[in-house]
Amino acid sequence: MTDLSSMQHDIPADRLPALLAAMPKAELHMHIEGSLEPELIFALAQRNGVSIPYASVEELRRAYAFTNLQSFLDIYYAGASVLLKEQDFYDMAWAYLERAAADNVVHTEMFFDPQTHTARGVAMQTVIDGLHRACIDAQARLGVSAALILCFLRHLSEEDAFATLEQALPLRDKFIGIGLDSSELGHPPEKFARVFARCRELGFHLVAHAGEEGPPAYVWSALDVLKVERIDHGVQSTKDAELMKRLAQERIPLTVCPLSNLKLCVFPELAQHNLGQLLDAGLCATVNSDDPAYFGGYMNENFLQTFAATGLTAKQAWQLAANSFEGSFVDAATKARWMERLNECFAQFGKA
Numbered sequence: 001m002t003d004l005s006s007m008q009h010d011i012p013a014d015r016l017p018a019l020l021a022a023m024p025k026a027e028l029h030m031h032i033e034g035s036l037e038p039e040l041i042f043a044l045a046q047r048n049g050v051s052i053p054y055a056s057v058e059e060l061r062r063a064y065a066f067t068n069l070q071s072f073l074d075i076y077y078a079g080a081s082v083l084l085k086e087q088d089f090y091d092m093a094w095a096y097l098e099r100a101a102a103d104n105v106v107h108t109e110m111f112f113d114p115q116t117h118t119a120r121g122v123a124m125q126t127v128i129d130g131l132h133r134a135c136i137d138a139q140a141r142l143g144v145s146a147a148l149i150l151c152f153l154r155h156l157s158e159e160d161a162f163a164t165l166e167q168a169l170p171l172r173d174k175f176i177g178i179g180l181d182s183s184e185l186g187h188p189p190e191k192f193a194r195v196f197a198r199c200r201e202l203g204f205h206l207v208a209h210a211g212e213e214g215p216p217a218y219v220w221s222a223l224d225v226l227k228v229e230r231i232d233h234g235v236q237s238t239k240d241a242e243l244m245k246r247l248a249q250e251r252i253p254l255t256v257c258p259l260s261n262l263k264l265c266v267f268p269e270l271a272q273h274n275l276g277q278l279l280d281a282g283l284c285a286t287v288n289s290d291d292p293a294y295f296g297g298y299m300n301e302n303f304l305q306t307f308a309a310t311g312l313t314a315k316q317a318w319q320l321a322a323n324s325f326e327g328s329f330v331d332a333a334t335k336a337r338w339m340e341r342l343n344e345c346f347a348q349f350g351k352a
Ligand SMILES: Nc1ncnc2[nH]cnc12
Pocket: 031, 034, 069, 076, 181, 182, 183, 184, 209, 212, 260, 290, 291
């Protein structure tokens, strides 16, 4: 039997960046529309004859200076306006999946925001078919398993969420879960109590953004009212000791996104990020990219920059990867296989 705890300590500090890049990992929190790179936005705008209010890729990239979540969302929704055809959704997802494979992501659960597209007259089927086809190809051609989670936009009404669910139900075999995203403050989870109850009856996995900018109370109500299985972000939970105890005891996964938190000014510096505190308290915290095209990094960049800034260790790297498998919506046998790959990777680095 391998002595894992000594193996995790035996990795020399100068090998940590290579280990972070090489270790197998799952991504549980990324918005596929947030993977649209400026170059692809321009290419799709030209292909579809859509005009965008930026003269060049550089000018668009310069606009990515955010002060909070809303300042980002305004640009993010504008960027998504170039997506019209099934092939557009496929191309966007495929570009992300290739990047994920390069970062040794073995499994990804991708959020999508159908209301952003159906409000512009794009059919639900166009959105889901394009994304789903990329997921199928990712398994076959990249060896990456990929699944979709449909998110309701919380700045819109519950009635709109119900209508969106109705439109998506004929395609229910193509997504595994339901999430809640967009402007958090002023839109508490309980606004969506009834539609989440319906999604639960239908057998979907449930997640929600909570405690990104919003208070710990939103994390409580995501758990108790919406009955979600994971909390997206959740970094504000450290302000509530009772909540921290509950999250640790129930091993509720928190899908933390360090570069997103930095770019949206949730933390003033990456060095002040509370990821280490969440791990030390025994929470099932994970690292994720959120909207990688907008926040300056995909998975490995999130790991590398966060570890460099906060001094997290190889043992914590192992814990984060293990947490990502634990928190994923796959069967136990698949999780066990990924854990073996993770341990093999650490054993290799321990020897080198
Ligand atoms: N970080 C984030 N928070 C809430 N909604 C989002 N939609 C895309 N990224 C988001």
